[in-house]
Amino acid sequence: MEFLLAKYNYWFYILIMMVGFYAMISKNNLVKKMIGVSIFQAAIILFYVSIGAKRGATIPIIEHGHDAVHHIDPTAYINPLPHVLMLTAIVVSVSTLGVALALISKIYAKYGTIEEDEINEQLTDV
Amino acid sequence: MSNLQAPILLVTIPLLAAFFAALGGMLHRKISFPIALIAIILSFHQSIIVLLKVVNDGVINYRIGGWMPPFGIEYVVDHLNAMVLVVITFVSLISIIYSKLIVERELPDKIPQFYTLYLLLTTGLLGITITGDAFNLYVLLEISALATYALLALGKDRALISTFNYLILGTIGASLYLLGVGHLYIATGSLNMADLFRILPSLSGNSAVMVGFILIIVGVWIKMAFFPAHGWLPNAYTYAPSSSICLIAPLMTKVSVYIMIRIMFSVFSAEFTFANIAWQTAVVWCSVIAIIGGSLQALAQRDFRKMLTFLVVAEVGYMVGGVWLANEIGISGAILHILNDALMTLCLFLVAGILIFKTQRHQLMDFRGMFRKMPVTMGAFIIGALSMIGVPPTCGFFSKWYLIQGAIEAGRWEFMAALIFSSLVNAVLFFRIIEIGHFQHETDSHDHAEEKISEAPAIMLIPLVVVAIALVVIGLYTNDIVTNVIQHAVPVL
């Protein structure tokens, strides 16, 4: 129990990620697939941000930064690096989503549907 | 500290040019081509400088922002990626010249966008190759991926839906990679490859590290279309516009293979990677299936481009299998094959592009009478085909040579058999086409009046001829390439 609680963030990220992953693989609707992708990426972000957490620490903005040089205690602030990385990852996922939606919108214009099986039917008919 | 700027320039020149191509394109659509061309020529020049420097003086480290790694991002150029960089810029240069007319015909109203995306893709591939930071690699992976999606989706027929599938799988692959990097980060606290390499041996047996390794490798496999995750590639590449496929098909899979090699040996170590014999065997068998399956599928195709895409899948098997043979010769072969396969795939796709440009078609039957109509194109085609089959002195023979030597050394007869089998199938594939080109005429075969030669324009033909000549020259200089470059890139086992 102790063990489970100590890492509960990580258990949850896996759970969320697998929900997204399943949607990506198994959903028939292209938009739902993209929702899956978004969930998947959100889970990764959760994972990274969890890495950055530190007990008893605050956000990584140095207090009294512009006062005279004084000792800074690194344990007082959480790890900034994962946050930086995730800013990037968020942007990437938004970009991917944008391009994917553009594709879906073109697919819809061409086939009149965004259900994968119906599109495949049309393709095999030709 | 004024030091060599070539490593960063070769990436940033195409990047800046992408922006200028987009800006210039708004003024006049014809401006973007010269901008892109000049940028890629400069980048090619820089990559050669880097290669020579590495060969003469050894590894180059470049600290971006002047920060010490692992705190800042670092570029590391060693023998392995110096070679890949030259390959990328060379292929990019060849196909940008080649595709000028095709772009003007295929995408007349999207010329500036095309060149912007083209340059971004080149930047992405170069950056992936040169970076020494695991997370930076992910960002670049996404740049190249986004550019690829857009370029592929401009194609005809099924291009949209197959690009969408590629997008989903590509995103899964990249996300798994990112997740894997996260696992490494949580276990080590570092993102710099060299730093990871230093720390990881002390963490042997850590399950987070193991999972990280598996995630990264699987992610990269999906990206490179390695069996069994190869399904997306043939369709995505078949329907792509021929202007961009000459850049994408030769490079994307090769760069992914490069990432795999980089991760296996420069982040993890050879001892870690090859610790488990069962895994090794499984991967080699997968590549055997990829090679045999890819070849057989190629045999079943009637569309020239689709046939080539299945060959790309088979060639991925060559490289992955070669690396996982876990001996120096096999790995040398795989690295050599990155170079050789990029060029031969390029050569064949250039031929496909010319065929489409001239006839608007790309079935195998459309090669009818081509030997008479386009002798130069077909000459280059034959050289490319021989290289695929593995006939000396073309370069394809030599990478096969090393790969088979590696297979013998490792006692993996199944891999050797697969390679020989694929050579034979390739021989059938290409001679079938040569036969069509040689025998089937629209007119009577005993017609004395020579049919008019109608070649493609010189701007398309010259790049093709250059590539064809390169195939032979590189073949002949294999030993120099191996001793000067590749030998230093292979980890000591």
Add this chain to the structure above:
Amino acid sequence: MKLIGLIVVIATGLLLLWGVTDFPDWADPQSPASTHLSPHFLTESIEETAVPNVVTSVLGDYRGFDTMLETTVVFAAGIAVYTLLRRSRRKDLREKPEMIEEELPHQALIVKTICRLMAPFMQLYALYVIAHGHHSPGGGFQGGVILGASFILLAIGFDLKMVLKRMREKTTLVLGILGVLIFSGIGMVCVLLEKNFLDYSALSAILPATDIIMARSHGILGVEIGVALAVMANLVLIYVNLSSDGKYERGL
């Protein structure tokens, strides 16, 4: 297919679970991630860049190159969407004559008014977020997104034409390019000043009365402005194209 999917998902999940067993506990101050790199950033940030917000200094300077590339990602996405969707030929525009005349947004007076009132404040706040990123949570991305959102809000509240009047297609494109150009341009200036790429300390040579440390701080600010522009413009670009299907007419 669904069954295979399920199996793959469960297998992956189990693999990940196994990986977690060797993770350090959540929020453990002694975890490698918290002890390897981050103390350096936390303790040296002020000394080396004069930026108290460590996230900003890492984002803009230590890992500035990542940030530049992610700006490029947004740009790439913008261009990709634009390339895929934007219709320029007249023929395409004439297609699809059936447009459902949805009058609702035009009549929603309350919505319109609130949107109109909100927009300037949002933009002001966005500028604050960008400019104050050195000292408080915020920075180019966040500011850029808020800026972009203000335009999108207008587009939803009114219609696309209203936004396009204020921010033309060309302006959007130019701003998007300009943003990434500012970033990479600053990087190149550093190279021209014979330092490494993105080494802002080189800027002290051309900025009046700045030492190396402050040059870094200013460099970060310049870069953040570039990021903000690029993110705003490209988000708007993506939105406009997606919502009007590349016709730049009506929107949602």
Add this chain to the structure above:
Amino acid sequence: MESVTSIKPLLAILTSIIVVVPILLSRKHPNVREGWSFLAGFVKLAIVGSMVPLVLKGTVIEYTMIEVVAGVALKFRVDAMGLLFALVSSTLWIVTTGYSIGYMRGLKEHSQTRYYCFFALALSGTIGVAFAANLFTLYLFYEILSLATFPLVTHHQDAEARASGRKYLTFILGSSIGLVLPAMLIIYNITGTLEFSNSGILSAGMSKGLMSVLFFMFIFGFAKAAVMPFHPWLPAAMVAPTPVSSLLHAVAVVKVGVFSIFRVVTGIFGIDNLRMFELGTALCWVAAFTILAGSLVALSQDSLKRRLAFSTIGQLSYIVLGAALLSKQGMTGGMLHILMHAFGKITLFFCAGAIFVATGHKYLSQMVGIGRRMPVTMTAFFIGSLSVIGFPPTGGFLSKWYLLLGTLEADQPLMMFILLSSTLLNAAYFLPIAYKAFFCSDEEAQFEQKIDEAPIWCVAPLVFTATVSVGLFFFPQPFLDLAKLAVQGFTGG
């Protein structure tokens, strides 16, 4: 053995590659075009001939171009055996060029430029094999020859040519990629070199199983030697124009096959090893079977060229047998037979072609009494037959004599019996042709008693080769010296 470095071997090979350019340029002027072919022929012969005195002194001429893989170079080495073969091929190229003029123009064939180009290329391949210093170089030129002869074999570009071309490539290319290539790689892996050495490069310590497998991979892999069951391509290739059949499928291509076997037997495996493992005897049986079966099948053929083809299959195995006997006299005989059979068989093919040009007949049943119309041709045919049968005073007698001595020396009386019985069979399928041509009643005769020969360009070459066949009986020097010298080298005597 002392060795000299000289660029001559390379020049000899390049002559016929370079001449392709002027041939192509002068395609509009047939006389100039053929002039170039002649010129190249004489230059080549002069280069090859100029090396004779040196080699007869026991010197070896070497030239290394470039090291392509560690320990394996593109390297030429002229020794007695290679020079003997090169001398034969380049002499006969000139003769055949003359004959081609008569034949191709006589029949108004199409695509003559292509024909002469590939002919020249094929010759380069042949000389390259003759001068190869290692297995890699040999393989390279072997493949060049395979590919260069494909357009020649399928010259007519009709359905029959297509089917034959397919068979041709399947056997020739398939066996060389599927069998020779892996065998070569395995040997490289074991020994680290591919250089031919007089005592072989494989050590006696190898397991018998592996050595036998490798050995037969080579024997069957060099399918150009047409050892059964890898022979069907040869009769199929007879669809080619007769000059092609005569030079390539009596001299260049098939002799390259047996020459390669000779090289591998002596230079790779080494006579002592083969003796120890009794592989020579095994090969003897394979060869013996091919000799008898080839001769028996030849008896039943009505098409003259097919009969000649099966006769060739049998005769080639004489040479293989010569190698397999592993005795001094036997090898001398085998090498001499390369020469003797070449002149004899080419005469016969020339005659077949001349008959076809003059009368349009291909089948023996249509040639009764043809001696009345074409006495010169049929006399030459008779002499050629005698030489192939091995009847004095023709050159064929000498080689057969040495082969018979070889069987005695090797203590293989059964082989001697087979040789003798095959001689009877040879007589049985050749002599009736000549007999019926001259001695038949007026009712039987299908031709008028009026001399109407083929054009002079056709007849002169065959008269020449027939004369040489006889002449070689009286003046076998310097060929006999070369053969003896070569054998001395292998057996260390």
